[in-house]
Amino acid sequence: MTQLVQALVLGLLIGGVYALMASGLTLIFGVMNIINVAHGALLILVAFVTWKIWSVTGIDPILLSVVMTPLMFGLGWLLYKGVLSRISGSSPGMSVLLTFGIAITIEGVLNVTAGNRFRSATPSYFSESYRVLGISLPKAQVFGCLAAVVVLGLLYVVLSKTWTGRAIRATAQNSSGAALVGIQAAGVAALAFAIGTATTGVGGSILSVLYPFFPASHYDWISRLLGIIVLGGMGSLAGALVGALVLGLAETLTATYGSLQWSTLIFYAVIMLVLLFRPQGLFGSRLRQDVMA
Amino acid sequence: MTFLESLRTRTEGRRGTLAVIAIFAALFLYPVILPFAVYEQGVLLLAFLMALMAVSWNIISGFAGYVSLGHSVFLGLGAYTGGLLAETYQVNPLWFMPLGGVVAFVAAALVGMVVLRARGHAFVIITIALLLSMQVLVTNFPSITNGSNGVNVPLPFWSSDYQNMPFYYLFLVLLLATVAFAAWIRRTKFGTGLLAIREDEDKAAAIGVNTTRYKVLAYAASAVPIGIAGVVYAYFLSFLNPIGAFALLTSVTIVLSALAGGRGTLWGPVLGGFVVSIVSEAANVYGGGSQSRLLVLGLALVLVVLFLPQGILPVISARIARRRAAQQKVEYTDQAGVATARTPIVVTPRSAPTAERAAAPLLEIRGAAKSFGGLRAVDGVDLNVEAGSITALIGPNGSGKTTLFNLVTGAMPLGSGEIWFDGTRIDKLPPWERAHLGLGRTFQITRLFKSMTVLENVVAPLPTASWALMAKDAVSGHEAERARELLDFVGLGRFGSQQAGALSYGQQKLVELAQVLMLEPKMILLDEPAGGINPTLVNRMVEIIRDLNRQGIAFLVVEHNIPLVLDLCDPVAVLSRGKVIAQGPPSIVRADPLVLEAYLGPEWLPAEPLPGAVLNQAALSVKGS
Structure with missing residues (x-):
């Protein structure tokens, strides 16, 4: 029983972090209809930089997200303006190839500069835990999840309470309609891509503490995140949250009662099953298409 | 590429x-x-x-x-x-x-x-x-x-x-x-x-x-x-x-x-x-x-x-x-050139309706409904299209005409209700199986494969699901010949080797019709056949539709050009807010107060239904899409 509760609690803590990482991916997809395959590579990039700064200065890795987030916002903006905006309007296949190319490039840069081996940031609390009612809560997991919840809350406020957020949501729902009421679609897309990328600033910092990583780890991460947003419904933020919690739980339960090596397969299995039975995901909707054309 | x-x-x-x-x-x-x-x-x-x-x-x-x-x-x-x-x-x-x-x-x-x-x-x-x-x-x-x-x-x-x-x-x-x-x-x-x-x-x-x-x-x-x-x-x-x-x-x-x-x-x-x-x-x-x-x-x-x-x-x-094109002369392609040679054609729909089927309507829509979120775009439509008829479907913009087309052809899944075609229930079938049964359609905005040639566009349709057919050469033998005949029939025989995207909009509409005819259809759904094309081509389109209809193909036509509809079609069905509000011969429908209200709004409704040409003029001036 304790083991089950332990697994559930850990699953939710991990799910919170997943939700944060997936939120950026689903936001970008919702607004631009682009699957940003480079999202995982950006996470690993942040994790590397965080790890480097931590190992040189000793500043807390999760705290470093305060620095990394604006940096990644800037990088996202530059990536959009310099690269992605050049192919806006061409086929979805090309945009996937482009972000795939970016992902490989980032992996290559990390390979050359940081070397191809596992790293992990290990601050003082790394192996400590809180104990509550016989359940152990690893401090790193708790801090990571708290940071994720704070950022998700901020993201929610930005998207629902500010004009910018409404512009982003309007563009996500109907970009030509949004353009008609005076929203500059290109500007909104750049902003959404920058915000989506900024979430990797926090996500990657947390990752550097919670998981060992090396340059090619980004494939694992993008698969996890894609599994989450496919389950939740691509483009839906609420869906990403629910999908992340479900898959976080599924992963810990598999690791607890099955074995660790099978837990990664859960994500692929979920992707296949969801596409088989409910292609639009839990929160996705299908609307009429002919008006768009 | x-x-x-x-x-x-x-x-x-x-x-x-x-x-x-x-x-x-x-x-x-x-x-x-x-x-x-x-x-x-x-x-x-x-x-x-x-x-x-x-x-x-x-x-x-x-x-x-x-x-x-x-x-x-x-x-x-x-x-x-x-x-x-x-x-x-x-x-x-x-x-x-x-x-x-x-x-x-x-x-x-x-x-x-x-x-x-x-x-x-x-x-x-x-x-x-x-x-x-x-x-x-x-x-x-x-x-x-x-x-x-x-x-x-x-x-x-x-x-x-x-x-x-x-x-x-x-x-x-x-x-x-x-x-x-x-x-x-x-x-x-x-x-x-x-x-x-x-x-x-x-x-x-x-x-x-x-x-x-x-x-x-x-x-x-x-x-x-x-x-x-x-x-x-x-x-x-x-x-x-x-x-x-x-x-x-x-x-x-x-x-x-x-x-x-x-x-x-x-x-x-x-x-x-x-x-x-x-x-x-x-x-x-x-x-x-x-x-x-x-x-x-x-x-x-x-x-x-x-x-x-x-x-x-x-x-x-x-x-x-x-470099080569610069050395060659480009063929001049104008509308006038198009309007010349048009040859007659025999289109036998693949099977004549059987005796017991002949009495029943060819297309039967029963209680069809479709919602998008809270909007009921099609709200319980009952509509029959008799074999051999040219049935019109008119109604104000947003009344659900194109959605109904999409439901009939399977481009969208039906919310509730039933659709029967030639004795088969089709509302659960994928679009291609409906095409194989002999149901063809054209689109409001033409959708040719723009990078293929006109001829390739016309041979592209597949009238059956046969595996052997898939392995056949794309442009060859009997079918290529048939495609050329069909292009001659719509008067575009000269354009076979042009890229489809290079044709004018009106010509593309005619090519799309020829394309549908390759399916050997029993019935064709036309979505605004006269929309956006010049009067000469409209006349040709009408001629072609009549010609095909005489040979046994039924039509369901969505069109905003009311005089054309009243002239070409019988019966006429009027759709408003997702429902059929009137149905019958053109002379009756155009005097129906419900129809006038749907098109013009209640304040325009005269105390007594006016006979004659009210709808003709008025509807034309309120249209626009």
Whole structure:
């Protein structure tokens, strides 16, 4: 029983972090209809930089997200303006190839500069835990999840309470309609891509503490995140949250009662099953298409 | 990248063919002339393999336009199939080449059947997931695969004096076979269907292309050559491990090769495969080893997508074509030229209605409803179309006419209600099966495959679901002849070899009608046949509709040009807010107060229904779409 509760609690803590990482991916997809395959590579990039700064200065890795987030916002903006905006309007296949190319490039840069081996940031609390009612809560997991919840809350406020957020949501729902009421679609897309990328600033910092990583780890991460947003419904933020919690739980339960090596397969299995039975995901909707054309 | 260009590269003339023959002759002779160039042979044989995989990838991702990012999974599947069996039974792995192809085919078909029913992004995601999950699976089943310790494949049986020469020839022959396979697919109706899917998937389904079957088959076909080559690859490597056999890097290189050479063309991926593998080898030797290879490949992919999205070959052939075109006179194509020769045609709908069917309506819509969120776009429509009639469906904008069309043709799933066509309930059938039953449609905004020629557009429809039909040459024999007749019938016989996108809007509407006639339809749904075209062509359109109707084809017409509707159609049904509010002969319907209210609003309603031409003028002035 304790083991089950332990697994559930850990699953939710991990799910919170997943939700944060997936939120950026689903936001970008919702607004631009682009699957940003480079999202995982950006996470690993942040994790590397965080790890480097931590190992040189000793500043807390999760705290470093305060620095990394604006940096990644800037990088996202530059990536959009310099690269992605050049192919806006061409086929979805090309945009996937482009972000795939970016992902490989980032992996290559990390390979050359940081070397191809596992790293992990290990601050003082790394192996400590809180104990509550016989359940152990690893401090790193708790801090990571708290940071994720704070950022998700901020993201929610930005998207629902500010004009910018409404512009982003309007563009996500109907970009030509949004353009008609005076929203500059290109500007909104750049902003959404920058915000989506900024979430990797926090996500990657947390990752550097919670998981060992090396340059090619980004494939694992993008698969996890894609599994989450496919389950939740691509483009839906609420869906990403629910999908992340479900898959976080599924992963810990598999690791607890099955074995660790099978837990990664859960994500692929979920992707296949969801596409088989409910292609639009839990929160996705299908609307009429002919008006768009 | 476009069809025309790929056709051009195929028939570039004698010079192109001679160049290809010369290059491959040289490649065949190379080991004979320089038997000790072992290193060069090794580089070349891997270039053959890469070209082979790029050509295969091109079948699903170039022809059909569905990008696969994990195509090297089939190399791994083939390699493991051959390697494991050869190790277990200690036999020559090459015996398992056919089996490697079968395993790849089955895996691709199974995965394809799950994801390719849907449209869009799911496929890309699955292709990566498939590759990565195979890595995990092969690692996690050590009892079968020996896990991460890998598999030792038996060593080549030939004397080491021959080095890799046999592999060189094996991969070269496999490459040529793969190119021939892709060329054959491209030439068949199957190939045309794949291009149609790439250009406009809904439209392809509407003209009878079973898009799901086509996509699954294309994915499976693109896996087979790689699966076969994988067995040879295992023999060549003589050692397999999960990470190496299911390498993402290989997938990246495949994509980059096909893209750089020319996606959708026949020889582009071959060229790309050669260029990319040789450049990557050079970067490896002169540019700082394998650490930087990933960086170089990633950057190359980004740069190719941004600056050379069409690929090398199409850019070159477009340049040659432009130079040639400058020397030739361009045929003058004006509307007047079109309005001349139009020849009569016999269109026998595939089967005359049987005796007991003759009494019942051809199309029967019962209580059809469809909601989008809270909006009930179609709200319980009952409508019959009698065999041999020209039935009109009019109504204000937003009354649900096009949605009703989409429900009847299957472009959208029906919310509730039933639709019967010629004695068969069709509301659960996919669009192509409805087309096979003899239900054709045209679109409000024409949707021709713009990069194909007019003639290819007209031969693209598939009147039956037959497998044999898919393997037939796309433009050949009886059908090509029929397509020319149909083009003559709509008066566009001269334009057969023009690109469809080059025609005027009105001409495209006529081509779309000819296209639908290839289905040998019993009934055609016309969505605004007269919308946006000039009066001469409107008259021609009316003439053609009458002509076809006399020969037994029924029509359901959506049209805003009310005088035309009242003149051409009988009966007329009026749709307003998702419901049929009036139905009957034109003279009755145009005096119906409900109809007037629907078009003009209640304040315009006279106390007594006015006879005569009220609706004629008024409706015209309030229309506009």
